[in-house]
Amino acid sequence: MVTFAKDFKFGVATAAYQVEGAAAEDGRTPSIWDTFCTTPGKVYEGQTGDVACDQYHRYKEDVRLMKEMGVDSYRFSIAWPRIFPAYGTYNPKGMEFYKNLIHELQENGIEPVVTLYHWDLPNWAYERGGWLNRESVAWFVEYATKVFEELNDSVKLWITHNEPFCASILGYGWGLHAPGHRDMREALIAAHHILLSHGAAVEAFRKCHLRDSKVGITLNLTPAVPFTRSREDVEAVSRSDGLANRWFLDPVFKASYPEDMKEVLGKLAGDLDFIRDGDLQRISNGIDFLGVNYYTRSLVKAVQNGALNYEEVPGNPENETAMGWQICPQALYSIMFRLRREYTQLPIYITENGAAFDDVLTDDGHVHDTRRIDYVKMHLTKIAEANAQGANIQGYFLWSMLDNFEWACGYSKKFGIVHVDFETQERSLKDSALWYRDTISSRTIE
Numbered sequence: 001m002v003t004f005a006k007d008f009k010f011g012v013a014t015a016a017y018q019v020e021g022a023a024a025e026d027g028r029t030p031s032i033w034d035t036f037c038t039t040p041g042k043v044y045e046g047q048t049g050d051v052a053c054d055q056y057h058r059y060k061e062d063v064r065l066m067k068e069m070g071v072d073s074y075r076f077s078i079a080w081p082r083i084f085p086a087y088g089t090y091n092p093k094g095m096e097f098y099k100n101l102i103h104e105l106q107e108n109g110i111e112p113v114v115t116l117y118h119w120d121l122p123n124w125a126y127e128r129g130g131w132l133n134r135e136s137v138a139w140f141v142e143y144a145t146k147v148f149e150e151l152n153d154s155v156k157l158w159i160t161h162n163e164p165f166c167a168s169i170l171g172y173g174w175g176l177h178a179p180g181h182r183d184m185r186e187a188l189i190a191a192h193h194i195l196l197s198h199g200a201a202v203e204a205f206r207k208c209h210l211r212d213s214k215v216g217i218t219l220n221l222t223p224a225v226p227f228t229r230s231r232e233d234v235e236a237v238s239r240s241d242g243l244a245n246r247w248f249l250d251p252v253f254k255a256s257y258p259e260d261m262k263e264v265l266g267k268l269a270g271d272l273d274f275i276r277d278g279d280l281q282r283i284s285n286g287i288d289f290l291g292v293n294y295y296t297r298s299l300v301k302a303v304q305n306g307a308l309n310y311e312e313v314p315g316n317p318e319n320e321t322a323m324g325w326q327i328c329p330q331a332l333y334s335i336m337f338r339l340r341r342e343y344t345q346l347p348i349y350i351t352e353n354g355a356a357f358d359d360v361l362t363d364d365g366h367v368h369d370t371r372r373i374d375y376v377k378m379h380l381t382k383i384a385e386a387n388a389q390g391a392n393i394q395g396y397f398l399w400s401m402l403d404n405f406e407w408a409c410g411y412s413k414k415f416g417i418v419h420v421d422f423e424t425q426e427r428s429l430k431d432s433a434l435w436y437r438d439t440i441s442s443r444t445i446e
Ligand code: IFM
Pocket: 015, 018, 163, 293, 352, 399, 406, 407, 415
């Protein structure tokens, strides 16, 4: 049996574009994801987040469901194009939605946890060069400052960015996410400006003097293991780890980019002259906690035909989720101690963990998602074990509260512990939601 401290936060997580809908309401203008969704061939069956889970209109029902599950916290993100629908133009009507949501959460004893950027860059910003333009840092600070001032100390935990790896490498390098570019130089520039905007937003946060509030960043960490024990595969692991993990952890905690990766990536991207004096000090500006999103590890082998000379190979199909991601709770345990050894002793929140499976809705409206329960149970157990061994993990946010718009996979992949019928918007608690409720109430796992 494992147990969780009384003040360990059990939460659920979502992100604006994945759940809100109301894409053109109350002044919101399109983001790069609205554009990407309507670009043929980019998103599964051309699906969009236009309506998604309609949380914009149904937030009271969703908060009621959270209350029923007994969660302590709700992690959601703010849609930048609702708050600044045009360059330099603030939209109070957009902010009203988040104030109402926070009020509803607080009335129900649920703590709001806010992410400022979960990938929905306003189109107006994209048209001015997006994350490739160094001025994006100033635009982000203007947005972040307004949100800090307006929501003020009603929010105690703030996350500047969610998964900069995805926003930059998947979006600008590999073309898999918005804005769909395929250029590694662009990817590294975007990554740098996103990280710099994080550091600048932390500075802005400190200037706002919010009472008892903390600020951090969420990184998705994917530990790699070699396919074989050959020297080539072991070296390939270092490159995979270098791009997925160290390229983001090192600047935040060590005020530097990893030297080995500067060499590898420099060959692909040219001179890294977009990194200017003083940038890295700003990026490593002193956060209060680290958010970690963990889903899987990668199995990596050396190849000679790719730019980075490695590729991911499939693992055991019996042990993967519907995303094809290997299930490996032990790797979560290990990275918690790697972070402590190599990077930071700051508190950690697991800001996302969860799994997509091919759920079946029974005739009487149930989803018996035992594989999802097993997945969450195994990961939570590792978290409790890590804490018992001296880690400092202060909370867990299950991804996701609701089935929702899973980016390029559209609605085909279901991560929710609450089933959503996208025809009727009817919600129903899956077995995993009931299991989570019981776990939260007992704070133990057998
Ligand atoms: O749905 C995403 C989320 O937006 C960011 N982290 C991973 C999740 C599952 O792919």
